[in-house]
Amino acid sequence: MSDNLILDFPVLRDNSGDFVEGVSYEVEATHDDGKLNITHTLKGQSFISQLVENDEAKFSVSLLYRDSSERQHHLCDTGISTSNHEIVGTQTIPIKFSYAPEIMPSIVILTDKKIVADASSGLTDFWKHGEQFNIPKYSRVALGEKLKFTAGDLSKLIEVLNDERLGDGEMKVKVKEDSGEGETPVSLLCSTDVFDELSKVTQAEPSTAVESMRSAIITQALCAVYAYMHKLSNNQDFEVSGVLAAHLEMLESKTGENWENEDFDPSLAATKMQPYAIKVLGNGVDYD
Amino acid sequence: MTEYKRLDEEAWSKFGKKLLAEKGSEKQKEFLQICRSGKDDFLGYMDEYLLSLKDGTIDGEYTTLEYKFAEREFLYPPKDTQEFIWNAFKNIPEEMMYCCGFWGYIVIDMIKSEYIKPDYLASELNSVTKTGIYVIDVALTSNDQKQIDHCARRILRSMCNPVPRGKRVVFSDFYLGKAYWRFRWADKMSQQNIGLNFDQILEIFDEKYYVEFSAKMHSWKSYIGSKNVFGGLLMYLNQEKGNKIPGKKLGKIIDKVSYISAWKAIEEQTPSINQTEIQKISEIL
Numbered sequence: 001m002s003d004n005l006i007l008d009f010p011v012l013r014d015n016s017g018d019f020v021e022g023v024s025y026e027v028e029a030t031h032d033d034g035k036l037n038i039t040h041t042l043k044g045q046s047f048i049s050q051l052v053e054n055d056e057a058k059f060s061v062s063l064l065y066r067d068s069s070e071r072q073h074h075l076c077d078t079g080i081s082t083s084n085h086e087i088v089g090t091q092t093i094p095i096k097f098s099y100a101p102e103i104m105p106s107i108v109i110l111t112d113k114k115i116v117a118d119a120s121s122g123l124t125d126f127w128k129h130g131e132q133f134n135i136p137k138y139s140r141v142a143l144g145e146k147l148k149f150t151a152g153d154l155s156k157l158i159e160v161l162n163d164e165r166l167g168d169g170e171m172k173v174k175v176k177e178d179s180g181e182g183e184t185p186v187s188l189l190c191s192t193d194v195f196d197e198l199s200k201v202t203q204a205e206p207s208t209a210v211e212s213m214r215s216a217i218i219t220q221a222l223c224a225v226y227a228y229m230h231k232l233s234n235n236q237d238f239e240v241s242g243v244l245a246a247h248l249e250m251l252e253s254k255t256g257e258n259w260e261n262e263d264f265d266p267s268l269a270a271t272k273m274q275p276y277a278i279k280v281l282g283n284g285v286d287y288d
Numbered sequence: 289m290t291e292y293k294r295l296d297e298e299a300w301s302k303f304g305k306k307l308l309a310e311k312g313s314e315k316q317k318e319f320l321q322i323c324r325s326g327k328d329d330f331l332g333y334m335d336e337y338l339l340s341l342k343d344g345t346i347d348g349e350y351t352t353l354e355y356k357f358a359e360r361e362f363l364y365p366p367k368d369t370q371e372f373i374w375n376a377f378k379n380i381p382e383e384m385m386y387c388c389g390f391w392g393y394i395v396i397d398m399i400k401s402e403y404i405k406p407d408y409l410a411s412e413l414n415s416v417t418k419t420g421i422y423v424i425d426v427a428l429t430s431n432d433q434k435q436i437d438h439c440a441r442r443i444l445r446s447m448c449n450p451v452p453r454g455k456r457v458v459f460s461d462f463y464l465g466k467a468y469w470r471f472r473w474a475d476k477m478s479q480q481n482i483g484l485n486f487d488q489i490l491e492i493f494d495e496k497y498y499v500e501f502s503a504k505m506h507s508w509k510s511y512i513g514s515k516n517v518f519g520g521l522l523m524y525l526n527q528e529k530g531n532k533i534p535g536k537k538l539g540k541i542i543d544k545v546s547y548i549s550a551w552k553a554i555e556e557q558t559p560s561i562n563q564t565e566i567q568k569i570s571e572i573l
Binding site for chain 1: 289302305306309310313315382383386455459505506511513514516517550551552553554555556557
């Protein structure tokens with residue numbers, strides 16, 4: 001799919017420039033108990049909101065199960081509520097496999113439609129009042145951001161490799177900031193002893209000195225990645241891989257740190273992201 | 289979901305990564321030699337570096353493929369052998385069938401049962417001479433790091449290890465997986481309202497077209513994983529079967545369909561509308 005389509009009708013998406021401020025389409029998703037819960041929110045008055053209200057356009061999701069490449073599609077037929085220039089649609093979809101799919105949300109028009117731009121169309125000056133445009137049936141008139149549940153996880157970010165040429169305790173970090181779809185952007189090359197230790201790292205917080213040492217190896221690697229990305233983002237414009245972008249989002253939401261900020265401290269951010277200190281003994285015991 | 293006895297995905301992946309960490313390493317040479325030496329050495333190696341590890345395998349229901357393969361047949365199973373593979377696994381949940389660890393365990397188990405020999409894993413029998421033994425010997429005597437690495441990678445792909453090509457190895461490179469998924473997709477699509485039965489779809493899915501389909505589908509960029517789109521494509525190919533279009537053109541059609549999906553919800557269109565749309569695309573390509 002291309003992000004750079006030029007169409008002869010307006011499409012609501014981030015930075016498209018077709019719609020005035022206040023008109024937006026956002027989608028949130030959660031999953032539990034083998035079900036996806038999806039909430040579409042269309043804000044502001046526009047020709048799209050009129051079409052949705054008249055059942056001539058619907059919220060839709062296309063799901064991609066990556067492991068088998070199966071795609072499913074679901075129109076949102078129920079759970080629509082409208083209030084104060086805001087239309088909310090909710091969908092509950094059973095998840096077919098044991099992992100959550102990627103979600104590509106959109107608003108799909110269900111019939112061929114001729115639209116005349118006017119004050120209520122929600123369009124910017126790019127579209128002149130009185131201008132007519134035809135929208136073919138099944139066109140996506142709004143595109144939401146692709147949603148993934150695990151995109152920024154460390155397991156997606158870092159690939160740990162054994163490099164027998166390295167001496168005991170050594171490791172090297174290589175960042176490929178423009179890695180493509182399906183590629184892991186960070187390679188952590190380790191000597192065999194470090195590699196063996198990292199194979200025992202678990203998700204749980206460290207509770208022994210050995211677990212703390214293993215966690216600290218990851219913290220050091222993250223620190224190197226963050227320092228690299230910080231330097232890169234300050235010096236030039238560059239394409240960043242989807243996994244790194246997702247990790248930055250996760251970093252910011254979890255720690256409040258952002259490598260694009262001038263005063264970013266890679267060491268502090270890495271320590272917040274991957275703590276390695278053992279919690280104080282007696283943690284959880286009430287001393288009052 | 290019922291658990292099946294299989295290799296742990298992470299352990300299986302680490303096994304491959306360690307082996308491919310350095311081109312032409314002593315570890316790679318040792319592995320090639322082990323595959324050449326025969327069943328006992330091979331199983332001893334797999335046991336030491338994978339099966340006996342604490343988290344090397346996942347316990348569950350045992351299943352196997354009870355079929356003795358000839359070397360060439362393992363690489364290029366004919367239709368009746370593919371059918372045997374499909375029948376052996378068709379009742380196992382689909383989710384298990386794209387696990388590299390599931391297939392990896394099946395291959396090791398088949399070697400244990402002498403249904404295949406470990407040297408088959410290195411085979412490149414698209415010519416008469418390149419038996420597995422020959423390929424391993426050439427690699428080991430060449431002293432060429434790339435050739436040794438190439439041979440180690442081929443063996444791993446034949447065992448459905450995900451490291452050389454990612455998880456798509458199940459669908460694209462691994463012989464048993466390819467056979468199974470060709471039948472699985474034919475089964476799925478024959479249940480759609482596209483007027484084509486199982487055998488007709490298998491006929492469309494010949495070796496050449498299947499390779500094109502699976503490469504595009506598992507690149508995740510294509511939209512043919514949607515049944516309405518795939519259905520339309522199969523209907524179009526069935527209509528054109530007297531005038532078989534080249535595989536390269538099929539690839540371009542799939543790319544174009546994916547491009548259209550960016551602005552149009554073709555997944556909502558019926559297969560017959562998609563057939564017409566694909567026909568139009570084909571005419572302008």
